[in-house]
Structure formats: C-alpha cells, structure tokens
Amino acid sequence: MRFELARLFLLERKQSDAFERRAADGSKLNREQWLREVFSQEIDFIHRKSERRFVPDQSRPKGEQRIVARIGRKTLSHENDPNDHLKEITREQWRACLVIIDPTSHDDGQKVAIETSSIVGSGFGNFESLITTINGHSPPEPFVIELHSITDQTTFWEYVDRHKGKITSIALEVVMPNMFGGSSSFEEDAKQLRDKEKARKIKETIENEDGLEPETERMRDAVSYATRGGGKVKAKAKGATPYDSTRDKKYIEADVDSENRDINQKTEAAIEAFNKDENEAVVEKEV
Template structure:
C-alpha cells in the first residue's frame, strides 16, 4: 500500500464563539486536544458530489497516540442470488481508504498519511473535502485547518542548479508558522505578519527577467519550510518547463500483500511505515 504524506496546520480563529468546542472544564482546547476531539467522531461529507464517511477506528493498540481512521464510499453491488433462482439482487457495499493522523506537536508532528487508493478516488482529495467540511461548520470550530502535501526540496534545488542564471521567477505560498518552532529569518518574518497583521497565509513572488540568484539563506529557509508541509513552491526558468512542488509529493510504502483479507495486518504495516518515516526525519534533524 502507498500513502501520501501531508501536514496539518491549525490557525486559531480571531474571535471565539460561545458554542465552540471546549474541554470538559470549559477551558480552551490546545491544538492536539482539538484534533483528537474532531477526528474521534464519525463525519459525513461530500466529495465530488458524492457522499463520503470518515470513521475513526477505536480498536487501535493500547498506548498508540496516532489516530487511525478510514474514509468510505458507499456503492451498490449488483449480484445474482444462488438461493433465489439466480435472480438479480442489489446490495449496499462500502469501500474505504486508510488514514493515519499524528496530532502531537513535535518536529515531525501534526502529520497525516493517506492511502492513495482509487477505491474511493484520490485519498488526498477525499481528505481535503473532509477538511473543507470541518472548516465550514456552524458554529465555527476554534481552529481553521490548512492541509498541504509534504514534498522533496532536493528536486527544487536540482531545478535551480540545472537552470542556473535562467530562473526568472519563484513563488512561495505558505501558511503561517505555528508548530515547527524554527528561528530562521523567514519564519520570524512570517510570525510577525501573523501576530501583527493577523495574516494566515503569505504569497510571495520574486521576479527578474534577466535571471534571479535564489541560492540564499533566506530562500533555503523558506523552501525548507514549504516542502515540510508549510505550503508550496513554484519556479520558472527560460526555455523549460516550470517547477511545481505539488507534483513532487512524498509517499511512504507499507509492505503488505494487496490481496490480504487481514485488515489488522494492513493497518499494522501502515503504522510501521509511518513510524519509520518519523524516525528517519528525527534522525535527519539530530544529525
């Protein structure tokens, strides 16, 4: 099974609502508490004009901190009943893709692994529609969710190096920082815009038809932030195809037999792949 990796960013709403979701004692929920509350319930939503259902799996192993869930689509199966002269019958059938959510705040936290299954269409697209439904609730939730794919920044710098002197524009679209805890100049500038101007997103384009020189510390910080799931990056060079980070998404693969009927085995394999990716990221950070 293959899973697409994405990052969840939570942006606090400017004004709270008297009916918004809160803790049992009436206090405000932190980001992790809110994510656990939201994704612990079944949610019906629409994706491409078709009904979908998000269902959390409450049977996860004891002590497991990640949220395991599935997004399902109902279909009608046309069959012939052997007990009724092979007459045609129609019955409901559900197909689903697996979703694993890490709601915790750490260097590689608030990450989602979404099965790239054609059973329900694009797994990422389905999850995007789920997020849209949550963001559009009334009364509004205390946070707005921003979802971005995690991509590979090395391909961006390979593009820059390959077309050195011919880069005419670079566009960054990022959500305001609230979880990576970085202290780069780019993140500090973004935090000031978030805190002072109350900005939620930044879209920044730099251009020079005679050629940019983007290999700077600030640009490296910005691209690193975006490709870790903070947004997306685009670049244009003379005489060649533009670069788009959303076309270079990061995936993990779970070692499982696609024909296996053992759902627990599939889930365990997916969790192991998700955990391996987390450990790999932490090793990179420590190194």
C-alpha cells in the first residue's frame, strides 16, 4: 500500500478576526493546536465537482499522537436482492483513502501521508481540495495552509549534471520558512521577506541562454528547502525535456497482508511506515 508524502506549511494571517478559532480560554492557538482542532471534525468539501467527506478516526491506536483520518466518496451500488426475487435495488456505498497527519512542530513535522488510492481519485488531489475548503472558512482561520509534495532533490542535481553548461532557466516557487529551523543564507533571506515585507511566497526565475552555473551554495540551499516540501523547482536545458520536481514525489510503502487486510492492520502498517521514514530523516540530518 503506497502513501504520498507532503508538507503542511502554516502561514499566519496578517490580521486576526474577532470570530476566528481560539482555545477554550480565549488564547490564540499555536500551529499544532490549530491543526488538531481543524482536523478533529468532519468536513464536507467538493473535489472535481463531486462531494467528499473528511472524517477523523477517534479510535486510532493507543498512544498515537498523529491524526488518523479518511477521505470518503459516496457512490451508488446497483445490486439484486436475493430475498426479494432478485429485484434490482440501489444503495449507498462509501469508499475511502487513509490520511495520517503529523501536526507537531519538530524539524520534520507538520507532514502528511496520503494513500494513493484510485478509489476516491488522486489522494493528494482530494487532500488539496480539502485544504482549499479549510482556507476558505468563514470566519477565516488564524492560519492559511500551503500544501506541497515532498520530492527527491537528487533528481534535480542529476538533471543539472546530465546537461552541464546547457541549463538555460531555473524557476523556484517556495513558501516562507516557519518550521525547518535552517540557518542557510537562502532561508535567512526568505525569513526577512516574511517578517518585514509580510511575504507568503517567493517566485524566482533565473535565466541565461548561454547557460547558467547553478552549482552554488545558495542554489543548493534553495533546492533543498523546496524539495523538503517548501515548494517547487523547475529547470530547462537546451535540447532536453524540462525538469519538474513535482514529478519526483516521495512515497512510503506500508506492508499490508493482502490476505488479511482489515482496517486496523492497514492503519498500523501505515503508521509504522510513517515512523520509519521520520526516523530515517532524523538520521540523515544528523549525518
């Protein structure tokens, strides 16, 4: 069973609303508290002109701090009733994909794993439509969510190496830093734009028809930031297919016994795969 990994970036709204979501004591919610509040309720939304429903699972494994939920799609099943002369009947059916959200604020937190199931269409696409609905809540929520796939930065540098001297354009689109805790020059510049100019996104394109030299410290920092879920990277080279980081999405595989695929086993296997990926990310950072 495959899950796509994506990052949740929470951008604080410039002005608060008197009726925005708050803690029970009236204080402002931090990012983790707000995520837990928002994703603890059922949410109906539209994806590709069709109704969907987000439903949190309150019966998640004991001690599990992540948010376990499902996105469901209602369909009509046409069957024949064996107890009524095999007359045709129509009844509602719900099919769903599994979603696991890590709302915590550690360096690899605020991340989501979305089952890549065709049962409800694209899992990522459904979750993206859910985020659009949350961002459009009235009264406005205290945060805006930016959702980006986590991708493999090695493929970008392989593209650069393969077309050395022929790269004519590189485009970056990233959201403002709020959680990686990095101290690179790129992230520091982005933080300045966030704090002083109140920017939420940076879109930057560098071009040279005679060929760029992208192997710089700043570009490495920018690509690293984007591929960890901070945004997107595109590149063009003479005589070559353009590069797009969103084509190299990161996935995790959950080991599910196809002969005994009950719902608890499926959820526990997905959480185990999520744990493994986060542990590996911590090891890579330490190295």
